[in-house]
Amino acid sequence: MAPTHIALALALLPALLxxxxxxxxxxARGVPPAGTRVSILIPARNEAGNIGPCLEAALASTGCEVEVIVMDDGSTDGTAAIVAGYPGVRLLQAPPLPPGWTGKVHACARLAEAATGTHLLFLDADVRLAPRAAAAMAARGTPMVSAVPRQRIGSLGEALTVPFINFLLLCYLPFGGRTTTRWAALAAACGQLLLVERGAYERTGGHAAIRGVLHDGIALARCFRQSGADTEIVAGAPLASCRMYRGFGEAWDGFLKNAREGMATPIGLPVWTLLLAGGHLWPWLLLPAPGAAAAIFLGFAVRAAVAWRGREPWWTVPLHPLTVLVALALQWTALARGALGYPAGWKGRAYPGTRPA
Structure with a gap:
C-alpha cells in the first residue's frame, strides 16, 4: 500500500469515529424524579481565584434541590475564608492525607461521606455550572453521567493543549464513552463534571476503590462498568464552562500529571503515536500527493466539527497539527519521566506510588 493511502486511512479512522x-x-435535559437531591461536591486546594464564581454558579442551580459542600484540602491562599463567606455552603476541612491516596480522590471520598443527596455531583473549582445542569444530569437516570465542560481558552498555550481532550474522546474512543457498551476499557468520564447515583457509587466502592490514581474520572467510570453499572457521556457545552489553565506552562504541567495513567505507557504510546502522527502529521510530509491533501482536509474537518459541538474558539482549529504534536511530546515526556523515576504530582504533592487507571 502506498504511503499516501496509509496516511489517508489513518486520517479516515478518526473522521468516521x-x-x-x-x-x-x-x-442532557428533562426533569428529575420527585425527591431528587443533588449534592454538589467541590474539592478545593488553593483555589482562591476560582472558588467564588464556582459557588455562585452552583448556588444558582434550579430544577431540583441541591446542597453545596466544599472540602478545603490544605489551602494556603485564603480559599477557606472565601467559602466561609457564602451562606448555605458547607465548608469542611480535609483530614491528613492517608498513605496510598492522592489528594483530590481523598477529598472526593470524604465529601461523599458528608453528602446527603440522592445524587453526587463532583465538580472542579474552575467549573461554572449552568443553572439547570445538575437537574438535567440527574434526569438522565444513568448511574454515572459525565461531560467535558465548554473549554474557555485564553492563550495560545491553552489552544495547543486543551482542545485535545474533546478531540481524543470523540474521535478515537469507540462509542465515545456512551452506554452503548459496558466494556470497561471503553469507559470514559471527565473528573471536572461527574454525577453519580449514590447507591451505584457506594456499590462500586466509590473513590476508595481508586485511591491511588490521579486520572479520577476514567478510573471511576471503569469501576462502575466493572460492577455492571452504566456510564454515560453527554454534551458538556450546555451544562458548564471551564478555564482549566492559564498559559502553556500550567497546561503542560496539568496534562503531564495524568499522562502516565492514560496514553503514556510503553505498549500503548507507540500505537497512539502511529495513529496520531500517521493521521495528522505524516500527511504534511507527503505533500503534494493528492492523498496527503485529502488526509489533511479530513483532519481539519473533524477538528472543526468537534470545536463546533464543544463551542470551542474557532481560531484554535488551524492549530490542530501543532496540538497533536504537543500532545505526543507531552506523552513521551511523561513516559520518559516515569522511566527515570520522577514522581507524578500536583499542587505541591508528589505521588511516587500512583498507579494506572
Missing amino acids: GLLNLIRLPV
Missing part, C-alpha cells in the same frame, strides 16, 4: 460520536452525543 468522530462523525458517529458527534451524531450520537446526547444532550
Whole structure:
C-alpha cells in the first residue's frame, strides 16, 4: 500500500469515529424524579481565584434541590475564608492525607461521606455550572453521567493543549464513552463534571476503590462498568464552562500529571503515536500527493466539527497539527519521566506510588 493511502486511512479512522460520536452525543435535559437531591461536591486546594464564581454558579442551580459542600484540602491562599463567606455552603476541612491516596480522590471520598443527596455531583473549582445542569444530569437516570465542560481558552498555550481532550474522546474512543457498551476499557468520564447515583457509587466502592490514581474520572467510570453499572457521556457545552489553565506552562504541567495513567505507557504510546502522527502529521510530509491533501482536509474537518459541538474558539482549529504534536511530546515526556523515576504530582504533592487507571 502506498504511503499516501496509509496516511489517508489513518486520517479516515478518526473522521468516521468522530462523525458517529458527534451524531450520537446526547444532550442532557428533562426533569428529575420527585425527591431528587443533588449534592454538589467541590474539592478545593488553593483555589482562591476560582472558588467564588464556582459557588455562585452552583448556588444558582434550579430544577431540583441541591446542597453545596466544599472540602478545603490544605489551602494556603485564603480559599477557606472565601467559602466561609457564602451562606448555605458547607465548608469542611480535609483530614491528613492517608498513605496510598492522592489528594483530590481523598477529598472526593470524604465529601461523599458528608453528602446527603440522592445524587453526587463532583465538580472542579474552575467549573461554572449552568443553572439547570445538575437537574438535567440527574434526569438522565444513568448511574454515572459525565461531560467535558465548554473549554474557555485564553492563550495560545491553552489552544495547543486543551482542545485535545474533546478531540481524543470523540474521535478515537469507540462509542465515545456512551452506554452503548459496558466494556470497561471503553469507559470514559471527565473528573471536572461527574454525577453519580449514590447507591451505584457506594456499590462500586466509590473513590476508595481508586485511591491511588490521579486520572479520577476514567478510573471511576471503569469501576462502575466493572460492577455492571452504566456510564454515560453527554454534551458538556450546555451544562458548564471551564478555564482549566492559564498559559502553556500550567497546561503542560496539568496534562503531564495524568499522562502516565492514560496514553503514556510503553505498549500503548507507540500505537497512539502511529495513529496520531500517521493521521495528522505524516500527511504534511507527503505533500503534494493528492492523498496527503485529502488526509489533511479530513483532519481539519473533524477538528472543526468537534470545536463546533464543544463551542470551542474557532481560531484554535488551524492549530490542530501543532496540538497533536504537543500532545505526543507531552506523552513521551511523561513516559520518559516515569522511566527515570520522577514522581507524578500536583499542587505541591508528589505521588511516587500512583498507579494506572
